[in-house]
Amino acid sequence: MTLPLGFTSSDAGALPLDLIGRADFAAWRDALPAPTAAWVQAHGFDGSPGSSVLLPGPDGQLMGAAVGIGDPLDPYSYGHAPFALPARTWRTSGRHEPGVRDALRLGWGLGSYRFDRYKSTPRAPAQLLVDNADDEVFAVLAASVRVRDLVNTPTEHMGPAELEQIAREIAQRHGARIEVTTGEELLAQNFPAIHAVGRASHRAPRLIALEWGDAAHPHVALVGKGVCFDTGGLDLKPADGMRWMKKDMGGAAHAIALAELIMARKLPLRITLLVPAVENAVGPDAFRPGEVIATRQGISVEIDNTDAEGRVILCDALTYAGERKPALLLDFATLTGAARIALGPDLPALYSNQDTLAQDWLDAGIVQRDPVWRMPLWRPYLRYLTSHIADIANGGPSKMAGSVTAALYLERFVPADQAWAHLDVYSWNDADRPGRPAGGEAQGLRAVYAMLKSRAAR
Structure with a gap:
């Protein structure tokens, strides 16, 4: 496995790097030579999270560096380092427990990321010396980068056909089987809701x-x-x-990256990946407010708002998934602005019809420092999706509980005895932060992978 950006296995010219928290700072400073300690004090370095200081030798040459960290098991504690330090090789001082080592590697990789398809980056990240590339943390990093790259790519180069091509490449690499239903064939194969949303675009809708x-x-x-x-x-x-609606395929990006990660790590699972891929376009054949559309499950849906299209394509895919009677059914979607209003951009909203499944995901999120927050499937709110001419509406006049009602809509298309969880995810960073450059972001991915890995082991 090739090392990702920001890492090297060559120790030539490597300088020592200390990872210092506030609790460790005094002992670390007191062990430094007096001139170096005075230098650190002059620069105001105290181990605060996100800080850094370069350490000079007696001849004025660079001798080493230190970075301030917070929670040592949080990858983002290290996200600032690759661009806070000079672009050369660094080796961490001392030995670290595996959890800290993994968090460091993941955070360093996330902090090294820049989307450079259209614009070169001003400088390369600093490189962290590692002993090998055959490490699960690098596979998890690759999955996170996959999400970021897919979401960051403009629709011109990331339409339904391009998503299909990426899925085909992944399938070929891992020996998976792939079938794609496209255009009018969606109607022949009974995926009418996917077709209805995507039919107005010159780029044909499809189910991957x-x-x-x-x-x-x-x-x-x-x-x-x-x-x-x-x-x-x-x-x-x-x-x-x-x-920023190029990011409205962020749910697909998460599902694709998770499937690829499971295959790359050869987890003892059987997976079905379903991606309904469309453009919600304006055109002569666009679906209209007030129309009643058919669905694979036979539930009629009145279109209250054509901007609530994600749930419409998902209902056919969820029905198809449920027909296969999986042990678990998980869906990912940039579904509602209401989830962002409720929980902000960093905290995905988790819905599940099974307490054990939800708790497993929540627990994994805490361990992985990749949190999600459970929201209620408060079924009385189905009244907000009442239609007088169809079985259900895809929206309604009330602005109440928008994320909850979207999840309740999806639940109508999941078999009652099917263990299911839905993640309403933002998939985006609004501004640059250490380890989190502005643009596409993987959220809840590490947690769900850890949960599935643990369940597979059981």
Whole structure:
């Protein structure tokens, strides 16, 4: 395995790097030579999270450095280091427990990331010396980078066909089976809701279905919302609301990256990956407010708002997943602005019809420092999706509980006895922060992978 950006296995010219928390600072400073300690004091370094200091030798040459960290098991504690330090090789001082080592490597890799497809970066990140590349943490890092790259790529180069091509490349690499249903064939194969949302675009809608694994292993179905661009349809978004809608396939990016990670690590699972990939475009054949559309499950849906399209394509994919009777059904979607209003951009909203499944995901999020927050499937709120001419509406006039009602809509298309969880994820950083450059972001991915790994082991 090739080392990712920000890492090297060559120790030529490597300088020592100390990882210092506030609790360790005094002891570390007191062990320094007096001139170096005075230098540290002059620069105001005290081990605060996100800080750094370069250490000079007696001849004025660079002797080493220290970075201030917070929680040593949080990867983002180290995210500032690759660009806070000079672009050369660094080796950490002392030995670290595996959890700290893994957090350091993951955080260093996340902090080294820059999306450079269209614009070169001003400088390379500092390199961390590592002894090998055959490490699960690098596979997790690759999955996180996969999400970022997919979400950051403009729709011009990341439409439904491009998502399909990436899925095909992943399937070929890992020996998976793939089948794609495209355009009018969606109607012939009974995926009418996916077709309805995507039919107005010159880029044909499709359902990407990938299968991998041994039939004897537990079956997990992964579904990701693949709206490659969302204009809002005839309920057109305003300009500021449409500006970043290339990221509306963030759920698909998470599902694809998770499937790829499971295959790369050869977890003893059988997976089905389903990505309904569409553009919600404006055109002569765009679906309209007030229309009643058919779904695979036979539930009729009145379109209250064409900008609530993600749940419409997901309902066919969830029905198809449920027909396969998996042990677990997980879906990922940039589904509602209401989830962001409730929980902000960093905390994905988790819904589940099974307490054990939800708790496993929550617990894994705490351990992995990749938190999610459980929200209630408060079924009385289905009244907000009442239609007088169809079985259900995809929205309604009330602005109450928007994230909850979206999850309740999805639940209607999940078999009652099916263990299911839905993650309403932002998939985005609004501004640069250490380890979190502005743009696409993987959220809840490390947690769900750790949960699935633990369940597979059991």
